[in-house]
Amino acid sequence: MIRPQDLLCPKPEGLYCAPGDFYIDPVRPVARAVITHGHSDHARAGHGAVLATAATLDIMAERYGLAFAEARQAAAYGERVDRDGVEVSLVPAGHVLGSAQAVVRWRGLTMVVSGDYKRRRDPTCPPFEPVPADVFITEATFALPVFRHPDAGHEVGRLLRSVAQFPDRAHLVGAYALGKAQRIIALLREAGWDAPIYVHGALERLNALYVRHGVDLGDLRAATTAAKTDFAGQIIVAPPSALQDRWSRRFPDPVSAFASGWMRVRARARQRGVELPLIISDHADWDELTATVDELRPGELWITHGREEALARWASLHGVPARALALVGYEEEDED
Known part of the structure; x- marks a missing residue:
């Protein structure tokens, strides 16, 4: 039986996909990276090869120069890319221009890495697209009930x-x-x-x-x-x-x-x-986070960074097994 950790597992560099030999939003230079969006805590220079949306690649080039990676590949939303037998696709995350969730499929297992996301309408980028998954990997920047953002x-x-x-x-x-x-x-x-x-x-x-x-x-x-x-x-x-x-x-x-x-x-x-x-945020607030988990009802919920404990507790009480990955290197907001 395939276990989720056989497909994606946390390492000091970030989430690592062993079968496809790539990282998602690595915090250190790696040979192959999938980047969800252009904020500097998720998109760093110095990788060997980078897969991202065209807009995210343009943002990285604007911020770091054209030589930010040795090679880069643009993927349209919904396009399926093969990485050594692992299927990777990018779908809108609703965070900023070019932002995407990374959908990773292998041997019948689907894991979705949200990156940073929000569910509110934003005239500058496509809205978040929910994708059914065996494991949904979410941020938790505003995962406390006090954070309920107004319109x-x-x-x-x-x-x-x-x-x-x-x-x-x-x-x-x-x-x-x-x-x-x-x-x-x-x-x-x-x-x-x-x-x-x-x-x-x-x-x-x-x-x-x-x-x-x-x-x-x-x-x-x-x-x-x-x-x-x-x-x-x-x-x-x-x-x-x-x-x-x-x-x-x-x-x-x-x-x-x-x-x-x-x-x-x-x-x-x-x-x-x-x-x-x-009070205007490009991250999901407490109600958006919990509503997303409730909508997707994944087999497992993994939480990358932020207020992990509160969201993990809520998910467990609502029948979704959850674990906090406590990944380091991701900031509360991008303050460049």
Whole structure:
């Protein structure tokens, strides 16, 4: 009888597939890697050969240079690739542009590695696609009942109401460079904000990459091209680290906002000096995580990183055997 650990097992480098001789999202350079998405805690440079979606490969090239791996292979969503008799396919994860779940099949056994994912609608990437599996391997970044995220449109509405309430102040929105920044911009456009959106220079190349992949972000302008008073009533999107940097002083009495699932924790908002916390996450919250497990009803649930114990306990109580892999090297959020 084939056991799940015969197909995938945790090693210091990451999840290893012995029959196919490859790793999924390895944290150290390896000969063959399957990469679920472009965040730096999952997609590292220095591997021999990399299999990923075309968008993820483009993101890695943008971040690490064209020589980020010795060889690379792009796989379309749903395309089946053979690795020494192991079938690998990538299906949408709904996390960021190009993000995928890795579906691994061998001798009648199916294991799905979610990578990072969310179930909420995101105008910048395809939605999560549930795949029946013998073993579902999930993240658990927000796997505590306290993390129940509001609708992202509601949070963007709060931002726009604040802009209307304080027309003499700039609104400086901290958002992670890959995925969150572009999602915030796209959500603002959907909400009717058709004015220019100013962006920090660190976001420009990834914004351009999203546009090349067909994501319409509207009129974007560098946040260095206007006099200080010209930014009154405007929205500026920047990496979170820029919120407390001297760079932020160029704006008139800025309202500091930060878009993250961690803004559900008020202490984190206070520690960062955030005036307008926006609870917008690119990870599944507690209800999404548990609903996904309940929908899939896998034979086993493996949990890679995050709040493993709470999710494992919930799964066991609901009839799904669960184990925590406690993989190291994966961050709570990508803060590049």
